[in-house]
Amino acid sequence: MRILMVGDVIGRPGRAAFAKYTPKLRREQKIDLVVVNGENSADGKGVTRKTLDELTLGGADVVTSGNHIWDKKDVLGFIDDEPYLLRPANYPAGVPGKGACVYPLRGTSIGVMNLSGRAFLPALDCPFQRAEELLRALSREADVLLLDFHAESTSEKMAMGWYLDGRVAAVVGTHTHVQTADERILPGGTAFISDLGMVGPWNSVIGFTKEPVLAKTTTGMPARFEVADGPAVYSAVIVTVDDSTGKASDIARIQIREDDP
DSSP states (O other), X not given: OXXXXXXXXXXXXXXXXXXXXXXXXXXXXXXXXXXXXXXXXXXTSOOOHHHHXXXXXXXXXXXXXXXXXTSSGGGGGTGGGOTTBOOOTTSOTXXXXXXXXXXXXXTEEEEEEEXXXXXTSOOOSOHHHHHHHHHHHHTTTOSEEEEEEEOSOHXXXXXXXXXXXXXXXXXXXXXXXXXXXXXXXXXXXXXXXXXXXXXXXXSSBTTBOHHHHHHHHHHOOOOOOOBOOSOEEEEEEEEEEETTTTEEEEEEEEEEXXXXX
């Protein structure tokens, strides 16, 4: 099977690019499942009913998230009712939503997990311990396992890749909005990349208008960040998985850059 895993979608431009390129990739690359990180889909921070619906209509099968999942409070009104919208599983017990799901696909079950790193991010429960709990739970239901590890530190993401090597089909990093060039198949058969990158405005600072970011960076004064306009970049990977073993045989990095108007 071929799985498209797409980086953080940033605001309206990101949603438009996702809807534009995902159906084309699904058709041309014979994609069986699309997993996308949607935590920045609403004005750059958070998820709303509207943005989730747009991602689903644009081709998303499973939507993961990260530390911005709660930034739009209306998500609390629907997250428990959405079987394929995930928040990091290492939030404490009792938090709304869920950190993993099982997606049925032509007689095969795909387990998708979502975890948050702890380096340079809000302190949550240990993602490595929670990964063990998820593996125990999902191994009874899922034939193939995937992880979106939403983390800042490349070393923490690499550690997770090695930790789960041979036990999941893919460990992909999200959060930094910058696609890394370290995609590989680890020795045990796990596809890995430190960060998928983003789907959003290319001429920006990780999706946001340059001027306020530069003003804050150079003066230290507060500034309001807004999602930039202009041509978009679409960043993702395609992971090929052996249905019989649940292990990855290939990972191919994708980056589509729109031309300037």
